[in-house]
Amino acid sequence: MNTNYQLGITQNFDCNYLPDKKERLLVAMDERLQNSDRYAWLMSQGFRRSGEQIYRPHCENCHACQSLRVLVANFSPSKSQKRLLKKNQKYQVKISHQLREEYYKLYELYINQVHSDGSMYPANFEQYQTFLSSKLTEQVFIEVWHDQTLISVAVTDVLIDALSAVYTFYHPDYRRNGIGVFSILKQVSFANEINKDFLYLGYQIDNCTKMNYKNRYYPHQILKENSWQTVNK
Numbered sequence: 001m002n003t004n005y006q007l008g009i010t011q012n013f014d015c016n017y018l019p020d021k022k023e024r025l026l027v028a029m030d031e032r033l034q035n036s037d038r039y040a041w042l043m044s045q046g047f048r049r050s051g052e053q054i055y056r057p058h059c060e061n062c063h064a065c066q067s068l069r070v071l072v073a074n075f076s077p078s079k080s081q082k083r084l085l086k087k088n089q090k091y092q093v094k095i096s097h098q099l100r101e102e103y104y105k106l107y108e109l110y111i112n113q114v115h116s117d118g119s120m121y122p123a124n125f126e127q128y129q130t131f132l133s134s135k136l137t138e139q140v141f142i143e144v145w146h147d148q149t150l151i152s153v154a155v156t157d158v159l160i161d162a163l164s165a166v167y168t169f170y171h172p173d174y175r176r177n178g179i180g181v182f183s184i185l186k187q188v189s190f191a192n193e194i195n196k197d198f199l200y201l202g203y204q205i206d207n208c209t210k211m212n213y214k215n216r217y218y219p220h221q222i223l224k225e226n227s228w229q230t231v232n233k
Helices: 038-044 080-085 101-114 127-130 172-177 179-193
Strands: 007-009 027-028 048-050 053-059 068-072 092-096 138-146 149-160 162-170 196-204 220-224 227-231
Touching: 038 162, 048 101, 048 162, 048 196, 080 179, 101 127, 101 149, 101 162, 101 172, 127 162, 138 162, 138 179, 149 179, 162 172, 162 179, 172 179, 172 227, 196 220
Parallel strands: 162 196
Antiparallel strands: 007 027, 027 053, 048 053, 068 196, 068 220, 092 138, 138 149, 149 162, 220 227
16 A cells, blocks of 8 residues: 555644643645545554544654554453443434434534533534534444433444444433443444444543543554554453
8 A cells, every 4th residue: 555645744732631731633634545445544543533634643742642442343341331231221222324413402412511611612513514524434323312312423434344433422411321331332333233343432541531431342452653452351
């Protein structure tokens, strides 16, 4: 594969995850990278996307962001994850193949109540569309329903050999039910159903409470020094 591609580096800006840190991104700017095959390859190199922008942390003197992917075929839920699946078995899971306008009210509620201290607050419809939709690759939207009420949507990219968890938003009232964990478990299950090797969960950041939950799914792999290292229980 030709790897002579054009990449860009952003200026340093305040880190969204670690206080008193600066963040810098490596951005895949080359048009030859803007397709499903190359996007899948970039994911294997530690990149992910926000909207149509494909990026990877490229910070000076900091390597806190670690790309993590679950090994789908060998995944074994923990005791607490099994209890959660049993507790939430009353919920119905549906698969959609498009970003629906009807999701926006749930997205707005989630951003404005759960992440009112974040960079995406306050939510708006244009942000919702540009952040979550993508022409890079096929997408699925894993919906969780409680009777007639939509309570969670897991936005998920479909790659050649993997699924990538882009973003999950849910009704704040169901947070105590572990609906975020439940949605990840359903992504793992769906990846297994369609014979994907991996579920990419994004970046594990050990010292950030909002980003240090991804290493609880075993076995998984973490990208260190451009090599995927397997972590078992």
